[in-house]
Amino acid sequence: xxxxxxxxxxxxxxxxxxxxxxxxxxxxxxxxxxxxxxxxxxxxxxxxxxxxxxxxxxxxxxxxxxxxxxxxxxxxxxxxxxxxxxxxxxxxxxxxxxxxxxxxxxxxxxxxxxxxxxxxxxxxxxxxxxxxxxxxxxxxxxxxxxxxxxxxxxxxxxxxxxxxxxxxxxxxxxxxxxxxxxxxxxxxxxxxxxxxxxxxxxxxxxxxxxxxxxxxxxxxxxxxxxxxxxxxxxxxxxxxxxxxxxxxxxxxxxxxxxxxxxxxxxxxxxxxxxxxxxxxxxxxxxxxxxxxxxxxxxxxxxxxxxxxxxxxxxxxxxxxxxxxxxxxxxxxxxxxxxxxxxxxxxxxxxxxxxxxxxxxxxxxxxxxxxxxxxxxxxxxxxxxxxxxxxxxxxxxxxxxxxxxxxxxxxxxxxxxxxxxxxxxxxxxxxxxxxxxxxxxxxxxxxxxxxxxxxxxxxxxxxxx
Amino acid sequence: xxxxxxxxxxxxxxxxxxxxxxxxxxxxxxxxxxxxxxxxxxxxxxxxxxxxxxxxxxxxxxxxxxxxxxxxxxxxxxxxxxxxxxxxxxxxxxxxxxxxxxxxxxxxxxxxxxx
Numbered sequence: 001x002x003x004x005x006x007x008x009x010x011x012x013x014x015x016x017x018x019x020x021x022x023x024x025x026x027x028x029x030x031x032x033x034x035x036x037x038x039x040x041x042x043x044x045x046x047x048x049x050x051x052x053x054x055x056x057x058x059x060x061x062x063x064x065x066x067x068x069x070x071x072x073x074x075x076x077x078x079x080x081x082x083x084x085x086x087x088x089x090x091x092x093x094x095x096x097x098x099x100x101x102x103x104x105x106x107x108x109x110x111x112x113x114x115x116x117x118x119x120x121x122x123x124x125x126x127x128x129x130x131x132x133x134x135x136x137x138x139x140x141x142x143x144x145x146x147x148x149x150x151x152x153x154x155x156x157x158x159x160x161x162x163x164x165x166x167x168x169x170x171x172x173x174x175x176x177x178x179x180x181x182x183x184x185x186x187x188x189x190x191x192x193x194x195x196x197x198x199x200x201x202x203x204x205x206x207x208x209x210x211x212x213x214x215x216x217x218x219x220x221x222x223x224x225x226x227x228x229x230x231x232x233x234x235x236x237x238x239x240x241x242x243x244x245x246x247x248x249x250x251x252x253x254x255x256x257x258x259x260x261x262x263x264x265x266x267x268x269x270x271x272x273x274x275x276x277x278x279x280x281x282x283x284x285x286x287x288x289x290x291x292x293x294x295x296x297x298x299x300x301x302x303x304x305x306x307x308x309x310x311x312x313x314x315x316x317x318x319x320x321x322x323x324x325x326x327x328x329x330x331x332x333x334x335x336x337x338x339x340x341x342x343x344x345x346x347x348x349x350x351x352x353x354x355x356x357x358x359x360x361x362x363x364x365x366x367x368x369x370x371x372x373x374x375x376x377x378x379x380x381x382x383x384x385x386x387x388x389x390x391x392x393x394x395x396x397x398x399x400x401x402x403x404x405x406x407x408x409x410x411x412x413x414x415x416x417x418x419x420x421x422x423x424x425x426x427x428x429x430x431x432x433x434x435x436x437x438x439x440x441x442x443x444x445x446x447x448x449x450x451x452x453x454x455x456x457x458x459x460x461x462x463x464x
Numbered sequence: 465x466x467x468x469x470x471x472x473x474x475x476x477x478x479x480x481x482x483x484x485x486x487x488x489x490x491x492x493x494x495x496x497x498x499x500x501x502x503x504x505x506x507x508x509x510x511x512x513x514x515x516x517x518x519x520x521x522x523x524x525x526x527x528x529x530x531x532x533x534x535x536x537x538x539x540x541x542x543x544x545x546x547x548x549x550x551x552x553x554x555x556x557x558x559x560x561x562x563x564x565x566x567x568x569x570x571x572x573x574x575x576x577x578x579x
Contacts, residue, residue: 059551077547078563079556091571094564095541406554421517432524432553436517439552 001101001123002049003042005035006089008082009056011108011137011163018165018279019250019267020405021290023060024108025052028251029168030175030231031186031197031215034110035061039071040184041111041157046120047103049074051096053089055082059408090142100143101128107137110171113157114182126151132159165265169274172231172248176211187213197234215251235291256287290346302443306388309450310381310414313388321375324367333358334367336376341393343385345410347401350385352377352393352412371457377414389450391434392416407431409438415453422456466511467495475572476501477565481511484519493522496529503535504572508565510541515549527558536560536575540568 009016012024019027025035035052042050050073052061058077068075076096080089086106090097103123105111113119125147130140132155139159161167175183179192187195193211200214203222208214212227215234220226224238229246232238236249239257249255250267265272268290272279282288328334335356343350355373358364367373380386386393390413394400404410417437418430437449465488466481476499484492496505507523509515527537540562542550550556562568 055557057551057554062548062551076544077551079547079551079561081557081560088571091567092560092562094562094567096563098564421521429521429524432520432555433517435553436520436549439549 001045001047001103002051002096003038003045003047004051004053004089004093004097004102004104005038006053006080006086006104006106007108008054008080010082012056014163014165015108015168018265018270018272018277021252021268022250023057025054025058025061026064027168028233029110029172030183030213031195031233032183033064034108034162035065036071037110037183038105039065039068039073039075040115041105041113041119042103043071043073044113044115044117044119045103045123046118047123048072049076049096051076051078051093053078053080053093055080055084057406057408097142101145102142104140104142105137106140108162109134109137109139110160110162111139111157112160112182115184116182117156119156122151122156131155132157134159134161136161136163165272165277166275169248169265173229173246176213176229176231185213187215203240237291252291254285254289254291256284256289259287302446303384305443305447307382307384309388309447310378313454314375314378314382317370317372317375317378320366320370321372324363324372325375327363328357328367331361331363333361333364339393340396341412342396342400342404342410343412345404345408347404349396350380350393350412352380352386368457371415371454374414381414387411387413387446389413389415389417389420389446389453391438392418392430403431407435407438409435409441411438415450415457417449417453419456420449420452465491467492469495469499469501471502472569473573474502475504475506475569477506477508477569479508479511483514484512484522485514485516486518489518489522492519493525496522496526502572503530503533504538504575505530505535506538506540506565506568506572508540508568509546510543510565512543512546515546520549520553520555524555524558536572538562538568538572540565 015024015027026033039050050068052058062077065075078093080092125145126141127145128141128143130138132139175181185195187197189195195213197214197216199217201219203220205222206220206224209227211229213231215232217235218232219237221240223241225243226232226238230244231248233249233251235252238244238255241257242255242259244261246263247261248265253266253268265274269282269288270279271282337354338351339354340349341352353376357367357373359368381388390411391407393412394404418433421433465484468479470477530537538560
């Protein structure tokens with residue numbers, strides 16, 4: 001048998017809204033990613049071949065789950081369109097589903113199963129069609145059952161909706177408060193209601209009250225009170241004299257000193273009231289903030305090579321710049337302004353000098369020909385703030401903030417990958433090229449692309 | 465790059481084998497421009513072992529051209545490496561992707577009727 005897990009973007013929109021830094025498939029419930037619960041259920045049903053389907057990006061999920069070998073499963077991935085009905089989804093995965101029965105988990109649903117159970121016989125004998133459904137999705141089977149057995153409710157597992165922070169909070173609390181957890185949860189556990197991850201540092205005067213779950217790399221400083229009912233994700237710091245009670249703290253969060261968190265979900269700098277869904281973004285990083293890597297950062301060698309290349313271009317352009325800049329400035333053909341751009345995918349802002357040189361006239365043409373409009377930005381490469389070649393810097397705007405979420409390797413550059421390729425005709429083409437090269441970026445390729453971008457710009461500007 | 469075209473159920477199927485990069489992409493482009501293809505075309509990518517941005521450009525260009533005239537390009541049987549390129553560039557949103565050639569041809573055939 002095989003399992004198809006079909007979760008569309010519309011099913012997990014709520015998770016994207018409340019937990020924007022986490023792929024909905026990887027949203028942790030008691031520190032275990034949601035998708036792992038579905039994989040566990042498949043394995044308990046005797047199914048090892050699993051395919052994850054979505055109409056959104058699956059890169060992060062693929063990076064986490066890989067081929068599923070760590071669970072003894074075979075996981076593959078495929079894409080669907082948002083408007084595809086179940087028949088089309090099955091047709092698109094005909095080769096995967098052919099000849100064998102297929103269990104389909106459709107929608108963002110939570111299956112309440114038991115880790116001790118074996119659903120193999122139940123699933124194998126259940127007739128084709130829907131097993132369970134709720135307003136968020138369903139669990140169904142295709143293909144003919146093996147043998148004939150009369151199966152009637154109640155079934156050994158149930159299905160529940162998973163479509164709001166309230167349900168997420170209640171589900172997490174229920175699992176946490178269950179003394180004999182029906183699920184395998186991560187962390188060390190030698191007594192009920194307490195799971196502790198790896199590399200946890202607990203200050204001497206800190207107090208931990210059961211039930212509690214602590215993730216990996218958690219630091220709880222002196223005087224802090226964690227629990228009862230606290231789920232602390234991985235890479236979390238709880239500073240001095242703070243308390244976290246009946247709350248869920250998502251991975252990569254810093255909780256500042258003397259902060260009282262009660263009956264809340266904390267994700268980065270967001271404080272969410274589970275039942276009402278009201279969220280509050282805390283702007284003061286000393287109170288609450290996310291702890292994240294800033295995305296596509298450069299290694300030292302990459303930085304050194306990029307800085308050398310920038311220095312070389314600066315030296316090359318220095319004399320033409322010293323001559324042309326005052327002339328064009330005096331003639332009013334050199335227009336310069338500062339612009340706030342995104343520095344990385346975390347949304348950090350960088351103030352960048354943007355130059356526009358008016359075309360026309362010999363001096364203007366030479367300046368454009370030599371890419372003197374990028375002269376000032378080259379200094380930012382030396383400072384390690386931008387790359388010599390990367391994505392087109394995105395101006396700060398709500399629209400671009402959304403766009404940024406779809407650019408996982410975003411790293412602004414003096415020249416863009418799109419300029420190095422001759423084919424982009426519209427914004428979508430540029431985005432495709434930039435996504436391609438940020439995903440396949442390599443040191444020597446970057447040097448080659450910089451030269452190409454430089455040459456292409458000469459060509460572009462010399463063509464009327 | 466080896467490009468083979470055949471017609472199944474009145475749907476043109478282009479089978480590509482080898483590397484689709486800056487060197488071979490123009491071949492595919494000129495092939496698609498100079499061949500009399502059905503409105504819906506199925507691209508069988510099962511034997512494509514490498515695809516770069518130039519290859520993406522040609523496939524995207526083919527799809528946009530076909531869509532202008534009411535047709536489409538349907539992708540079939542892409543291997544993991546090729547799928548990752550489509551996934552990274554988010555071109556997956558633009559195409560109907562089938563893991564089976566027959567299913568892709570059936571879709572192309574039924575979709576043609578609805579045009």
